[in-house]
Amino acid sequence: MSAEPAIRVEGLVKRFGGRAVVDHVSMSVNRGQITGFLGPNGSGKTTMIRVMCGLLTADEGSGEVLGYRLGRDTRRIKREIGYMTQRFSLYEDLTIRENLAFVAGLYALRPVQRVVDEVLEGLGLTSRQHQLAGTLSGGWKQRLALASCVMHKPQLLLLDEPTAGVDPKARRDFWEEIHHLAAGGMTVLVSTHYMDEAERCHFVNYISYGRLVASGTVEEVIAHAGLTTFLLEGPMDKVTAAERMLRGMTGVDETAPFGTSLHVVGRDAEALKAAVQHAAAETGTRMSATETSLEDAFIRFMNQSTDNMS
Numbered sequence: 001m002s003a004e005p006a007i008r009v010e011g012l013v014k015r016f017g018g019r020a021v022v023d024h025v026s027m028s029v030n031r032g033q034i035t036g037f038l039g040p041n042g043s044g045k046t047t048m049i050r051v052m053c054g055l056l057t058a059d060e061g062s063g064e065v066l067g068y069r070l071g072r073d074t075r076r077i078k079r080e081i082g083y084m085t086q087r088f089s090l091y092e093d094l095t096i097r098e099n100l101a102f103v104a105g106l107y108a109l110r111p112v113q114r115v116v117d118e119v120l121e122g123l124g125l126t127s128r129q130h131q132l133a134g135t136l137s138g139g140w141k142q143r144l145a146l147a148s149c150v151m152h153k154p155q156l157l158l159l160d161e162p163t164a165g166v167d168p169k170a171r172r173d174f175w176e177e178i179h180h181l182a183a184g185g186m187t188v189l190v191s192t193h194y195m196d197e198a199e200r201c202h203f204v205n206y207i208s209y210g211r212l213v214a215s216g217t218v219e220e221v222i223a224h225a226g227l228t229t230f231l232l233e234g235p236m237d238k239v240t241a242a243e244r245m246l247r248g249m250t251g252v253d254e255t256a257p258f259g260t261s262l263h264v265v266g267r268d269a270e271a272l273k274a275a276v277q278h279a280a281a282e283t284g285t286r287m288s289a290t291e292t293s294l295e296d297a298f299i300r301f302m303n304q305s306t307d308n309m310s
């Protein structure tokens with residue numbers, strides 16, 4: 001395996017109507033790893049992915065994808081990657097087999113019959129091959145879509161919110177498949193809004209307002225946020241009263257309810273502790289120290305970017 005990253009981009013800028021939706025982003029994606037791409041709606045993830053696929057041309061910056069130059073070797077890049085868009089759909093009025101045969105034809109895979117048979121077997125869909133794709137459940141449609149994106153055995157797979165709106169069991173199955181592909185040597189870049197999916201990645205990049213604000217392993221990203229977190233527990237009305245009291249207190253950056261408990265997060269550990277102790281005593285709730293979650297860190301990054309923009 002080459003030590004060169006599968007993707008390396010430097011200072012990428014993409015503007016729409018004069019507005020930079022990707023704003024000087026430099027990042028890399030290591031070979032053989034699953035890299036997560038996270039950020040609020042409209043932060044520029046899809047645009048970045050499209051630039052890296054060669055579907056959009058960057059206004060500034062440079063980069064290499066699988067050793068090919070962005071903006072120059074576009075056709076090679078398109079041929080050697082797999083790309084699944086947010087709402088990628090198969091032809092619903094074709095059968096499962098016909099859909100796969102169509103994609104095999106696009107990539108000139110031969111012999112079509114055998115290639116399709118193998119994919120069907122891998123998916124466990126051989127017995128349902130003549131069923132219309134439109135009659136599959138949402139989860140199965142996504143798995144079939146994924147299988148069709150990797151039929152040509154790309155080295156790099158770019159997935160843009162592939163599991164949006166899919167139920168938890170189907171998402172888990174989908175992620176098992178992604179890990180299976182990565183174990184076979186495929187590099188994966190996947191955008192998602194789901195925290196549990198981010199936690200399944202080897203590496204994560206967090207982008208906000210077109211800027212990369214954090215990258216590393218999940219542990220590194222949480223550590224980089226530099227947050228302390230306390231948990232408040234008790235009857236719901238008391239926890240709600242504590243949350244109201246804590247909002248705006250010195251040392252409290254965020255509060256987030258988790259079921260019947262409350263996460264209270266801040267950058268200044270001492271001031272935060274004093275605030276939480278006060279609220280716990282006043283409302284009769286139980287206080288304990290807890291680990292900062294990835295979600296706590298992301299909410300902080302998002303609010304920090306909003307503060308910077310205003």
Ligand SMILES: Nc1ncnc2c1ncn2[C@@H]1O[C@H](COP(=O)(O)OP(=O)(O)OP(=O)(O)O)[C@@H](O)[C@H]1O
Pocket residue numbers: 016017021039040041042043044045046047048
């Ligand atoms: N073709 C386009 N023309 C003009 N503006 C665009 C175009 N494509 C995207 N944008 C804008 O660029 C910004 C970034 O969009 P993008 O789809 O890349 O974000 P995203 O992070 O993928 O969002 P989401 O999580 O909602 O999918 C948004 O404000 C969007 O409206």
